[in-house]
Amino acid sequence: MQATRQQIIEFLKEKGHATVEELAATVSLTPMAVRHHLNVLQAENLIASSAIRRQSGPGRPSQVYQLTKAADELFPEDYFGLTDYLLVELTQQLGRDGVRQIFNNIAHRLASEAPAPKDNQTFEERLDEVVAFLSTKGFVVDWEAKENGYMIHAYSCPYRQVAKDHAEVCLLDKQIISSMLDTNPTRIACLSTADEHCTYRISRPIELILEPR
DSSP, X not given: OOHHHHHHHHHHHHHSOBOHHHHHHHHTOOHHHHHHHHHHHHHTTSEEXXXXXXXXXXXXXXEEEEEXXXXXXXXXXXXXXXXXXXXXXXXXXXXXXXXXHHHHHHHHHHHTTSOOOOTTOOHHHHHHHHHHHHHHTTOEEEEEEETTEEEEEEEEOTTHHHHTTOGGGGHHHHHHHHHHHTSOOEEEEOGGGTOXXXXXXXXXXXXXXXXXX
């Protein structure tokens, strides 16, 4: 971002709101020059003008400028870093088994949000629901039929960065798949170990073996 506009953004972040005159004094420009930058920032939906501040003395009232919600994206956030610290601390206090239990509980809670199976629903229809549900949680996923079962592929995982150092995170999608399909999927590939995608092998249900479609 252009340096002057960056200064304006940072000042508004710190102060909450400001007039053109206050911003002009901060960036050492004339009010006219500052208005040009404000127009650009408004066009980018980063700032908005709101209330009119009345002067204590004579003169025209001044517009007040403040950041929009969209401007929050300009400031760095380190959710992965915080999550890493939390998991390290939990592991030290509870041990690996304790952390695994926490993620199992989270996975069960997530799975409880999934749609229940329908009467006379085929296994493939249920797989479609698994894919749709995981998609709402930030996964990019699909499934394919194989001779002796099925494969579920996740090409993107919202927890990938955390899972690199904390394998327990991978319990989430595995447990969701297990709960929704009432089966025990086998992971044969994983994004966190540099594979191109996470893949789970699922055995073909007995009723489908006996009565193939």
